[in-house]
Amino acid sequence: MKLPVKAGLAAFASTLLLSGLVLAQTNSHVQSLRGSDLDTTLPAPDLFQQQQGREVRNYRQQPPLIPHSMEQYQIDLRTNQCLSCHDWTNAGDRGAPTLSMTHYLDRDGTQLDTVAGTRWFCNQCHVPQADAPALVDNTFEPSASR
Structure with missing residues (x-):
């Protein structure tokens, strides 16, 4: 051509x-995934507040839930603000639970005076407790109920 x-x-x-x-x-007609017109302003979802008091553990060796907000806490390579209350040197004065002694053992089982690096980032195991609805159906039963 x-x-x-x-x-x-x-x-x-x-x-x-x-x-x-x-x-x-x-x-x-263009329809949004949220089920309303594009120009409609929907209200923000409810914010779920932190629960007060300690939650009962559901199984043996479950990491305890954190009964307070961690929103302003700094946890990085140099700083861990959780230790200002929960380290064994401060817990008695602050009325906070002391960390388990396992947090002061290194990988070889050697007792340390400070928190081991493997236990430094608290929120890799411990999460704040919140009164929020379940995201999926759950039939879990605590081990004590069986």
Whole structure:
């Protein structure tokens, strides 16, 4: 084919494609995934508050849930604000539970005076407790109920 014929076919195809897209946009109603019109403002979901008091553990060796907010706590390679209350040197004065002695053992089982590096990031095992609905159905029963 010659160049003018190819250019004409390309122009015709692009015009046809563009008009098809315009037609598709005007004939279909766009619907959002949240089930309402796009310009509708929906209220924000409820925020779930922190529960007060300690939650009962569901199985042996379950890490305790944190009964307070950790929103402003700094935990990084140099700082762990949890230890300002829960380290064995401060827990008695602050009225906070002391860390388990396993938090002061290194990988070889050697007793340390400070928290082991493997236990430094508290929120890798411990999570704040919140009164929030379950995200999926759950039939879990605590081990003591069997």
